[in-house]
Amino acid sequence: MNIQPEESSDGNYYTFTAALKYSIGGEEAEYEQTGTALFEDGKIQNITFTDGLMTEIENQLFV
Numbered sequence: 001m002n003i004q005p006e007e008s009s010d011g012n013y014y015t016f017t018a019a020l021k022y023s024i025g026g027e028e029a030e031y032e033q034t035g036t037a038l039f040e041d042g043k044i045q046n047i048t049f050t051d052g053l054m055t056e057i058e059n060q061l062f063v
Contacts, residue, residue, distance in 0.1 A: 012039045020053070024060050031056055 013036055020031045035049040 013037070014039065022057070024057065027060070029056075029060065 015036050016034065018033045020033050022029055022031065031053055033049060033053055035047060037044055037048075038046040
């Protein structure tokens with residue numbers, strides 16, 4: 001996982017990239033998920049994922 005501070009006024013936002021592995025029907029695949037996390041008082045308050053993973057999975061299921 002790669003985490004970087006996001007340019008913001010409060011400095012509590014971080015962007016991340018996580019390498020994921022998953023399998024569907026015995027077929028393994030990899031996906032790079034990105035998103036943004038908001039931290040307050042050292043705890044994650046909110047995570048926003050970029051679109052893409054569910055579309056990727058649906059494409060493999062309904063090909």
